[in-house]
Amino acid sequence: MQEILLAVISPVVFAGAVRIAAPLVIGSVGGCFTEKSGTFVLAYECFMLISAFFATWGSYVTGSAVLGALIAVMVSILVGILFGILVFRFQANGMIVSIALIYGAWAVTTLLLVSIFQVRGSFISPDIISFQTISIPFLNQVPVLNDVLNNKIGPVYLAFLLTGAAYVVMYKTPFGLRLRGVGMNATAAQTAGTNIRRYKWTALIIMCACCGLGGAIIPLSGVSMFTENMTSGRGFLCLAAVLVGGGNPIKTSIVAFLFAYTDALYLTLTSFGLPTQLLSCIPYVAVIFVLIVSKLRARRKAALGAGRLKWRKKVTA
Amino acid sequence: GCGKKEEDAAAGGEETSGETYKACFITDGNLGNDFVDLIWKGFQNLEQEGWEIKCIEATDNSEFADDIRSMAGEGYQVIMTWEDNVSQAALNLADEIYKNYPKTHIFLLDTYVDHDKPNCTSVSVDPFESSFVAGFVASKMTQTKTIGWIGHTDVLKIRRFRDGYIAGAAYGDPDVEVVYSFTGDYLDPTKGQEAGSAMIANYPVDIIYQSCYLAGPGVIKACSEGGIKCIGVDDWQGDLDPCVFWSAIKPMDVAVTQVALDYKDGKELPKQMDFNIAAGGAVYDERDLKNIPEELQKEVKQLVDDISTGKVDVYKNFEEYRLEY
Amino acid sequence: MQMRKKLEINEEAKSNLIRYAAALLAVLLIGAVLIAVQGENPGKAFSEIIKGAFGSKINIGNTLRHTMPCILTAIAAAVAFKSGVNNLGLEGQIYFGALTAAVLGYAFKLPPGVHVIVCLLASGVAGMLYALLPAMLKLVFQVDELISTLMFNFIAVLLTEYITMWWIMGGRGSDGSNAISTPPMAASARLPGLIQGSSASLGVVLAFLVAVLVYLFYRYTVKGYELKQVGENIRFARAYGIPVARTFLGIFLMSGFISGLCGGIEMSGSYGSFTAKFITNMGWDGILIAYIAKQNPIAIVVVSFLWGALRAGSLQMERMTSLNKLTVNIIQMLFVLFAAIDYKALLDHMRQKHIRSREAG
Amino acid sequence: MAETDYVLELKNIRKTFGALVANDDINLRVRRGSVHAIIGENGAGKSTLMNMITDIYEPDGGEILLNGEKVRFKDPMDATRHGIGMVYQEFMVFGDLPVLDNIMMGFEEKRWGIFLNRKKARMRIEEICRDYHFQLPLDARADTLPVAVLQQVEIVKVLYRGADILILDEPTSVLTPQGIQGLFEAIRFLKAIGKTILIITHKLREVFEVADEITVLKNGKVTGHVLPDEVTEEQLANLMVGREVILQAHKIKSEIKSPVLELQDLSVKENGVQRLKNLNLKVRSGEIVGIAGIAGSGQQQLAGAVVGLTRVEKESRIRIGEIEVQDKSVRERKKMGVGYIPQDRMGEGVNKAGSVWESAVMGYQTVHGYRRKYLLDRKQAEDFTNRIIREYSVKTKGIHEKVINLSGGNIQKLVVGREISLCDKLLVIEDPTRGIDVGAIEFIWEKILRIAAAGTAILLISHELNEVMQLSDRIFVMYNGTLEYAGTHGELKEEEIGLLMTRGGDADEKKA
Numbered sequence A: 001m002q003e004i005l006l007a008v009i010s011p012v013v014f015a016g017a018v019r020i021a022a023p024l025v026i027g028s029v030g031g032c033f034t035e036k037s038g039t040f041v042l043a044y045e046c047f048m049l050i051s052a053f054f055a056t057w058g059s060y061v062t063g064s065a066v067l068g069a070l071i072a073v074m075v076s077i078l079v080g081i082l083f084g085i086l087v088f089r090f091q092a093n094g095m096i097v098s099i100a101l102i103y104g105a106w107a108v109t110t111l112l113l114v115s116i117f118q119v120r121g122s123f124i125s126p127d128i129i130s131f132q133t134i135s136i137p138f139l140n141q142v143p144v145l146n147d148v149l150n151n152k153i154g155p156v157y158l159a160f161l162l163t164g165a166a167y168v169v170m171y172k173t174p175f176g177l178r179l180r181g182v183g184m185n186a187t188a189a190q191t192a193g194t195n196i197r198r199y200k201w202t203a204l205i206i207m208c209a210c211c212g213l214g215g216a217i218i219p220l221s222g223v224s225m226f227t228e229n230m231t232s233g234r235g236f237l238c239l240a241a242v243l244v245g246g247g248n249p250i251k252t253s254i255v256a257f258l259f260a261y262t263d264a265l266y267l268t269l270t271s272f273g274l275p276t277q278l279l280s281c282i283p284y285v286a287v288i289f290v291l292i293v294s295k296l297r298a299r300r301k302a303a304l305g306a307g308r309l310k311w312r313k314k315v316t317a
Numbered sequence B: 001g002c003g004k005k006e007e008d009a010a011a012g013g014e015e016t017s018g019e020t021y022k023a024c025f026i027t028d029g030n031l032g033n034d035f036v037d038l039i040w041k042g043f044q045n046l047e048q049e050g051w052e053i054k055c056i057e058a059t060d061n062s063e064f065a066d067d068i069r070s071m072a073g074e075g076y077q078v079i080m081t082w083e084d085n086v087s088q089a090a091l092n093l094a095d096e097i098y099k100n101y102p103k104t105h106i107f108l109l110d111t112y113v114d115h116d117k118p119n120c121t122s123v124s125v126d127p128f129e130s131s132f133v134a135g136f137v138a139s140k141m142t143q144t145k146t147i148g149w150i151g152h153t154d155v156l157k158i159r160r161f162r163d164g165y166i167a168g169a170a171y172g173d174p175d176v177e178v179v180y181s182f183t184g185d186y187l188d189p190t191k192g193q194e195a196g197s198a199m200i201a202n203y204p205v206d207i208i209y210q211s212c213y214l215a216g217p218g219v220i221k222a223c224s225e226g227g228i229k230c231i232g233v234d235d236w237q238g239d240l241d242p243c244v245f246w247s248a249i250k251p252m253d254v255a256v257t258q259v260a261l262d263y264k265d266g267k268e269l270p271k272q273m274d275f276n277i278a279a280g281g282a283v284y285d286e287r288d289l290k291n292i293p294e295e296l297q298k299e300v301k302q303l304v305d306d307i308s309t310g311k312v313d314v315y316k317n318f319e320e321y322r323l324e325y
Numbered sequence C: 001m002q003m004r005k006k007l008e009i010n011e012e013a014k015s016n017l018i019r020y021a022a023a024l025l026a027v028l029l030i031g032a033v034l035i036a037v038q039g040e041n042p043g044k045a046f047s048e049i050i051k052g053a054f055g056s057k058i059n060i061g062n063t064l065r066h067t068m069p070c071i072l073t074a075i076a077a078a079v080a081f082k083s084g085v086n087n088l089g090l091e092g093q094i095y096f097g098a099l100t101a102a103v104l105g106y107a108f109k110l111p112p113g114v115h116v117i118v119c120l121l122a123s124g125v126a127g128m129l130y131a132l133l134p135a136m137l138k139l140v141f142q143v144d145e146l147i148s149t150l151m152f153n154f155i156a157v158l159l160t161e162y163i164t165m166w167w168i169m170g171g172r173g174s175d176g177s178n179a180i181s182t183p184p185m186a187a188s189a190r191l192p193g194l195i196q197g198s199s200a201s202l203g204v205v206l207a208f209l210v211a212v213l214v215y216l217f218y219r220y221t222v223k224g225y226e227l228k229q230v231g232e233n234i235r236f237a238r239a240y241g242i243p244v245a246r247t248f249l250g251i252f253l254m255s256g257f258i259s260g261l262c263g264g265i266e267m268s269g270s271y272g273s274f275t276a277k278f279i280t281n282m283g284w285d286g287i288l289i290a291y292i293a294k295q296n297p298i299a300i301v302v303v304s305f306l307w308g309a310l311r312a313g314s315l316q317m318e319r320m321t322s323l324n325k326l327t328v329n330i331i332q333m334l335f336v337l338f339a340a341i342d343y344k345a346l347l348d349h350m351r352q353k354h355i356r357s358r359e360a361g
Numbered sequence D: 001m002a003e004t005d006y007v008l009e010l011k012n013i014r015k016t017f018g019a020l021v022a023n024d025d026i027n028l029r030v031r032r033g034s035v036h037a038i039i040g041e042n043g044a045g046k047s048t049l050m051n052m053i054t055d056i057y058e059p060d061g062g063e064i065l066l067n068g069e070k071v072r073f074k075d076p077m078d079a080t081r082h083g084i085g086m087v088y089q090e091f092m093v094f095g096d097l098p099v100l101d102n103i104m105m106g107f108e109e110k111r112w113g114i115f116l117n118r119k120k121a122r123m124r125i126e127e128i129c130r131d132y133h134f135q136l137p138l139d140a141r142a143d144t145l146p147v148a149v150l151q152q153v154e155i156v157k158v159l160y161r162g163a164d165i166l167i168l169d170e171p172t173s174v175l176t177p178q179g180i181q182g183l184f185e186a187i188r189f190l191k192a193i194g195k196t197i198l199i200i201t202h203k204l205r206e207v208f209e210v211a212d213e214i215t216v217l218k219n220g221k222v223t224g225h226v227l228p229d230e231v232t233e234e235q236l237a238n239l240m241v242g243r244e245v246i247l248q249a250h251k252i253k254s255e256i257k258s259p260v261l262e263l264q265d266l267s268v269k270e271n272g273v274q275r276l277k278n279l280n281l282k283v284r285s286g287e288i289v290g291i292a293g294i295a296g297s298g299q300q301q302l303a304g305a306v307v308g309l310t311r312v313e314k315e316s317r318i319r320i321g322e323i324e325v326q327d328k329s330v331r332e333r334k335k336m337g338v339g340y341i342p343q344d345r346m347g348e349g350v351n352k353a354g355s356v357w358e359s360a361v362m363g364y365q366t367v368h369g370y371r372r373k374y375l376l377d378r379k380q381a382e383d384f385t386n387r388i389i390r391e392y393s394v395k396t397k398g399i400h401e402k403v404i405n406l407s408g409g410n411i412q413k414l415v416v417g418r419e420i421s422l423c424d425k426l427l428v429i430e431d432p433t434r435g436i437d438v439g440a441i442e443f444i445w446e447k448i449l450r451i452a453a454a455g456t457a458i459l460l461i462s463h464e465l466n467e468v469m470q471l472s473d474r475i476f477v478m479y480n481g482t483l484e485y486a487g488t489h490g491e492l493k494e495e496e497i498g499l500l501m502t503r504g505g506d507a508d509e510k511k512a
């Protein structure tokens, strides 16, 4: 029991969480933009998986993790443009397009693995160059923080930066204000001179770029390989983080980090002989728990809100 | 299909004998991980022998029955199934197949099933022994007296690896402590990497034995980064990273080729076959011997001999894993 | 009045037809290219698909076998979506339904007919109870069911595996088999087969009946009318006395029941025992079909049949060519994407653009 | 020189929606620095016309001249840049944002070119408020504000954007008499400063009060262009609807009998805020009880409590007939013959996504015995719908038309028709004539009076003081959750009641 409690606060778990969190945080911070702009996207998993593949490919071909990630971001944006054309231009339903894209992505990457690398299931090669870890000198002196934060790959730090940047963009710039306006009341935003379509597109592309980067981190964080369905549900966790965090980049990142933390905790806790099936449930139960708590808090806060109960609108677009 | 052209097989097979032998592999896990590739290697050996081979990667449990029926209908004499769910489906269909296609024989790969179907053979290469030897080697090689094991999920099949390893380690050195954990996902190497890193950070392990499918390379990577040694699984994994000094191999390819040729030769096929050490199965790769001290090499060889002659009972404290055939 | 009504229905059917036809055409073209790129003859591949789906009695049986879960999950999804309930948790409900049917199937001895019925009803109830969780979370805490059901899917897969492995199997294999699965169901708990030599069971007939019932329910009953109003404007429904919370709960449970039933039929009709992680994406297929069919039960049956045919056909294609059935998966997804396009809006848009450009020019 | 007199000219503007000609060859000239009223029946094409000026819609034909020059705006923004600002019939607010953000949206002050400069924006807005005598809580979230304040927000927003021409679409429909006076003062003030104002309204009296010129639209055509001094109210009404309309209810003396609705100590608390405090009220059969009051005084809660939508406090008693109903559901009360015409017709009164018959039979399926057990009788439902359409002259293509394709006024008629046809005991009506034209108002008033005469008890809640005064037998004024008796029909004057409603005119600061 004591061991378990110690594990909960151990720096090892937090260090693991920081690493695991990077793709989740980056992906979900991107998702904040679409959420705020009122576009309903479920397809995080698609963007991440596709870009994980192309990051592997890019890194393999160019010999540079950064270039690989860039290629991944490009491809992810291309897929996003497909989504945008279908949903914005052709008025297709966002949910159905998302689901189709998610399952399409799995089939496409697996087939690409065959046609590009002539392998099935996984591709592993020393020529896939991963991101380098970065050592921050002044952290060397600080005992716990050094373990938790130092010597991580670049994108881990980028995740923190992106969260802050997204917050500033969302709440401190005209762009963010208008973006939120578009999501809140599109007609009103239009009369305020906002080009709705442009803002929705911009948000979508930001999201795809972030998911692309998030996806690229997964194969390039050291393992230097791609396996089919490599993202294994991370996209859904990103989505959950965005919905729980309500599109606020800081809250969303915290939730994403929480998922990563439970994941890291799992890896330690399985050593104690607890049933893995139950331990694996932790992140998902955590989502529900966080939702309940946040709703309870919101309810207490809304002492003055609109009277009658509000229901989420039917999901369209 | 598996990207293999049937024409090649047909071209190779035609002239050697009057009847073309056809073998089909129905797998629940896709090609692309060491174990399935290993099985497929066995099929490719058959292809060399002039067989026609086919691999079907079934992704969903609802497809198994269709696939088995149809392949029997297509005239495949040898059908091999992998992953217990496929094998279970095959067992359920066995009587029907026997009635309609009496010549077809089904090999249930990597299962340990007791059954009464005349046209089925369960073929296993029990990882317990190879894990036992790996545990023995690890217990002799460890400096810190702590060794680790990482599997993908806590399911029965994977526990054979863990417990064989523990038994072997205890046999080699009762003072060695074995720690274990699970990645929770068998497709995600980054989870494997994290699990490896966490174990290295949490315990003074200096050797980790991984049994986690596609997450395995992640564990190997973590060991390499953490500067410790790793033991590979299924196939020889020394090619993945220099830190892999030993592999607990499971020579399924040999078994596959062997049973298929037995069938072709018209030998009597038992209901169960285990390619254990006693039956001449290998548990390690010769290439790894150079990685351990000479003295230990001898000990390992001695151990394998002892297991083969029954002097050492690997299942001693783990009766539930003992195979009754 | 009557004339106009007919006209309007025709218009809707027409727009649906246009949608399907356009999607099919586009998909055939792209699919052919996709197959050709992989070095196969598209004609051969397509003919194998058709042969696999309808080539023989057994093949038709296989098609029907794959049609069954599609119909039921799509109906479950449609029932929920029609009333504005975003139940994405079909998969989880299927798992619990299946586990329940399997357990009752092996653990009890009952007379043949009764046993099946008990198993199926219990599976529905299990799915219903599992749907109760997100429903209550929504009603008590206003937790959005969109996200909670998604999470409950993951939990269900793990939890059923846990229950099977630790409670039913006691943490270890009983008969030497290593699959995490329950003991086989008694013969009395199995649904009779429909076509000899295929896995098609009476289940597909049941599924069809459920679809018809749901169709009649929405078209001819007061409750059906009310449920539609709740879905389309909840405030309207509430203001005029439709008990919204109860309706929401009812819908959720109904959707859960149908999903659970789907799991039960799968067990009783095809599998015969519950195996951990026995399906992948069945719930999502249902959601996609429900959307393509615009939640119309009759259209659902049609699209499900198409889906089942593609599934059976793709297996045949994989067996007979060097193509992977993932190719068919891609084709299916493309079909969804194309069918999701609102062609009427697109046409209007293009027409407007045309007019505008003519004005400018 | 005449050209520059007109700041805005519309020439031969035409707009069609499918087969429907919404604007047909409209010519309109707006004099600089004047208040120009545009009046017309529901669906006459006023909003459409205005939306073309601001380029929400693109005209099918004709041209727009601004300061004598032909203009073609790219988008609403472009119109704004040319100095045309519009306050929409439905306010364009962002509920979750503070007023400050609402106003500066789209026209942000910037710091270093990229960041928001809220400080500077606040200074500018405060300056505008000072100049034009508005008082706005800049940090309050928009959805916590009453409509009157929101309207001011909308006007300030337009001024902030530097508009010279302000278009107000039905601005008075949400305001109290005092609020309207405030608005008119603001309009006069804006005019004095040199702004041009286009105001759309249905209310003839207001037109006379504030407009310099009047253009009348009917069926998408201009039917008159007059000066207020030259016409009478009746003539104007005649131009609008093409027949004599006198906005005067013909109250029928009905026999007032036993109480149908009895409220005793009715209290409602929502999220800890006391919305209603110990109300006591009786409504008798055949009687119309009118409730006046500024928006947000608790009217919504009162209506909700009576029909069963709002939960009441423990000690409250609501009796319908002899039966206590405070614990009964909406449906049960409905079965007892309680009808409800909600204020938000679009959101609550109909199902816009469904067809006309679906909205028309709502309530019909349970209240009356027209169901064969659990089955819906489609034939009877359709007959019932057709009856409403006929009796209430709802303009629609047919019972299978989607409700969203009906105009606001027709939706109104549909709801009123349904509830009146279904409920014989008690009818709770909120703002039955909000946003509809004189012809329709007269029609609906008459229907209400007729059913009252037939013995239905009516609780009429309206923000239209005139309506309450014309129709009610007894009048109550609601203020901050309490009711005050304000006399019987014809006893008090409009101004006196207005004063009661606002307790001396401090209404505008009161929050909802």
Ligand SMILES: Nc1ncnc2c1ncn2[C@@H]1O[C@H](COP(=O)(O)OP(=O)(O)OP(=O)(O)O)[C@@H](O)[C@H]1O
Residues within 6 Å of the ligand: D017, D018, D020, D021, D022, D023, D040, D041, D042, D043, D044, D045, D046, D047, D048, D049, D089, D407, D408, D409, D435
């Ligand atoms: N988006 C639209 N699509 C189709 N028809 C429309 C649309 N908007 C308006 N119309 C048609 O144009 C006519 C004029 O509508 P408009 O909104 O301009 O009337 P209005 O004079 O503003 O009425 P009100 O006083 O009720 O606001 C309506 O009768 C309606 O039939």
Ligand SMILES: Nc1ncnc2c1ncn2[C@@H]1O[C@H](COP(=O)(O)OP(=O)(O)OP(=O)(O)O)[C@@H](O)[C@H]1O
Residues within 6 Å of the ligand: D017, D041, D042, D043, D044, D045, D046, D047, D404, D405, D406, D407, D408, D409, D410, D435, D436, D437
């Ligand atoms: N989304 C739409 N699609 C098709 N037609 C529409 C739509 N919106 C409005 N209309 C048409 O516009 C007409 C009037 O719309 P609107 O609500 O602006 O009327 P209005 O002029 O304001 O009338 P009222 O005074 O009755 O509210 C309707 O008759 C309808 O046919």
Ligand SMILES: [Mg+2]
Residues within 6 Å of the ligand: D046, D047, D048, D089
């Ligand atoms: Mg209007």
Ligand SMILES: [Mg+2]
Residues within 6 Å of the ligand: D042, D043, D408, D409, D435
């Ligand atoms: Mg209107």
